[in-house]
Every structure is written in C-alpha cells, then in structure tokens.
Amino acid sequence: MSFKSVLFVGICCILFNGLSALDFEDCGSLHGEFSSLKLTDCDPSEMDECPLKRGKNVTIDLTFTTKEEVTAVSVEVHGKIVVPIPFILPNPDGCKDSGLTCPLANNTQHTYTLTLPIKNIYPRINVNIKLELKDQKQEDVICVLIPARIK
Numbered sequence: 001m002s003f004k005s006v007l008f009v010g011i012c013c014i015l016f017n018g019l020s021a022l023d024f025e026d027c028g029s030l031h032g033e034f035s036s037l038k039l040t041d042c043d044p045s046e047m048d049e050c051p052l053k054r055g056k057n058v059t060i061d062l063t064f065t066t067k068e069e070v071t072a073v074s075v076e077v078h079g080k081i082v083v084p085i086p087f088i089l090p091n092p093d094g095c096k097d098s099g100l101t102c103p104l105a106n107n108t109q110h111t112y113t114l115t116l117p118i119k120n121i122y123p124r125i126n127v128n129i130k131l132e133l134k135d136q137k138q139e140d141v142i143c144v145l146i147p148a149r150i151k
C-alpha cells in the first residue's frame with residue numbers, strides 16, 4: 001500500500017470517528033460550568049446520540065462548578081423537537097435527593113444526579129434533551145443539550 005493510500009485511510013478514519021462522537025453542548029449556562037456528563041448506557045466516544053429506552057429510567061450525572069453562591073436549585077428538563085416539551089420530573093427540587101446540598105458555595109465542584117423515567121407514552125424519536133439547573137433567581141446555573149433517541 002502506498003503512502004498516499006495509508007494517509008487517505010488514516011484521514012478518513014479520523015473524520016469518521018469525529019462524526020460519530022457525541023457532544024454535549026452548553027446552551028447558556030450563566031452561573032456555572034459543566035465539566036462532565038454521564039448517562040446510563042451512553043458512551044459518548046462511540047455514539048452520536050444517547051439511547052433512551054421507553055419504560056426504563058435513565059440516570060444522568062452532571063458534574064459542574066459554580067461561578068457564584070447558589071442558595072436554591074430547581075430543575076427543568078425539556079425534549080426539544082420543534083417546540084420544547086417538558087419531561088415530568090419525580091423531583092424538580094435540585095437541593096433534595098440529588099447529591100446537592102444547598103447552598104452551593106462559589107467556585108466549588110458539585111455533582112447533580114437525576115433519575116429520569118422514560119415513559120412508554122413517549123414517541124420513538126430523535127430529541128435534544130435540554131437539562132437546566134436554575135438558581136434562586138430562575139437563571140441558568142447550568143444548561144446542557146443532550147442529543148438522544150427515544151427507543
């Protein structure tokens with residue numbers, strides 16, 4: 001195999017791998033910065049969307065650092081198809097049973113854990129999950145988009 005052929009195959013592999021990698025996008029975090037996001041059965045290095053199985057729960061672990069003191073956290077999760085459609089959360093209070101203890105001090109790292117039921121009534125579609133942690137002023141501490149597919 002010639003050098004040009006090897007180079008071409010190598011470039012194609014790099015490009016293909018880059019196309020299949022999953023990116024979690026910040027969607028307007030004002031008072032924090034997320035450093036990692038983990039979902040049940042989702043490997044960002046091998047997938048371009050996270051599979052969400054109907055009738056099952058998905059666990060989301062979001063690690064972030066605050067940029068100011070946060071005294072209260074409320075959680076909103078929407079599925080963005082054409083318009084945002086809210087997911088029904090078992091506990092929208094981010095300060096209870098989520099791994100967070102409020103108040104959250106400025107410039108400290110925290111991990112928020114959410115167990116999200118994927119209901120059987122949800123349609124089988126591609127969807128961007130918008131996860132927002134809002135502070136006491138209802139401003140986004142963290143906002144992240146998660147490419148997903150409900151199966």
